[in-house]
Amino acid sequence: MWTYLIHGEPTPGVARLLEGVGRALEARGFRYSPEAEAPNLVLNAITEENPKPYRRRAQATFVASVLELPRFPEEPIKELYPYLVRALSNVLLAYVPGEGAAFLTLELGHYREKEGEGFYERVAERLMPIACSRLVIDNIFVPDLEPELWEGDELTESMYRAGRKLKEWDLLPAPFPIEEILPPEDLRHVKRLYGIGGLSYGNLSVRKDERRFWMSASGVDKANLKVIGRDILMVKDYDPEKNAILLSVPPHVEPRRVSVDAIEHWMIYREHPGVGAILHVHAWMEGVPATPFNYPCGTYELAQAVAEKVREAPDPTRAVVGLKNHGLTITGRSLDEILERIEGKLVRTVPMS
Known part of the structure; x- marks a missing residue:
């Protein structure tokens, strides 16, 4: 009860x-x-x-x-x-x-x-x-990222380019200065409970292989995604028993937490091998199917609702799903392909109902 x-x-x-x-x-x-x-x-x-x-x-x-x-x-x-x-x-x-x-x-x-x-x-x-939602925001950092990936690869470079493009389109609301609003004691409480030090909006990811994907970190400037472990993280799995996202990180970097939407991206990549990239923005497109409820970010229920809409799409590898009163999750073969598809079609004001 x-x-x-x-x-x-x-x-x-x-x-x-x-x-x-x-x-x-x-x-x-x-x-x-x-x-x-x-x-x-x-x-x-x-x-x-x-x-x-x-x-x-x-x-x-x-x-x-x-x-x-x-x-x-x-x-x-x-x-x-x-x-x-x-x-x-x-x-x-x-x-x-x-x-x-x-x-x-x-x-x-x-x-x-x-x-x-x-x-x-x-x-x-x-x-x-x-x-009635269940948060999936705990991170488990494992310092086992391959040395050849410590400086990133062509996929992380595509994330940097995509973040710059989103900034050009004015689709990246500035990270909210939570540290300027909360007194130190409350900020410490938030960090202890949720492990966050800032609020930012939107995220992006690209598939690395069958099981892993690169994803933007939480609370960072999405227009300047460069440092592996700080701005971009490697998601390796989800542990249902610990209800936590597993991440491979370089051993020499103090990692930031991955975006709270990692569980949503994990579900989509696991179910649809043809999906190579996912973009989430606070914008809208006319006529898109939308989730029925305004679930909070980082919850298992939101991830399930979005994954269901992707599953129902005519082509799950090129889906555009509306998150009620929130924004869009868009799948594609690559971030470049997603941006090419949506250029000129986005409405910056999300309809509220």
């Missing part, structure tokens, strides 16, 4: 919202458990003056922070994203009593639910995919 709890000191408006959403969650199989050590979902009431975080004890806990506002901001990402980060949240609900709630995710997704009949149920449905 899934569990949830309420944290913080809600304003009267937020208290009514959380009471209604709580009833809707319980009707869907959740149990209110205020003493739970590792609840599936925390509804964290914050204020503009004090966006106090809930300090998770486990990666499996997802946090939805709830903030009451007098009006919806005109630029939700610019105005609300700092609150999401300061409160160490997976998603932020900005609630305007009488009007509804605006959702904002770490992946820059943002969408609204109008208040009215069925409002609490719709909010609960939005939270379910987040609360």
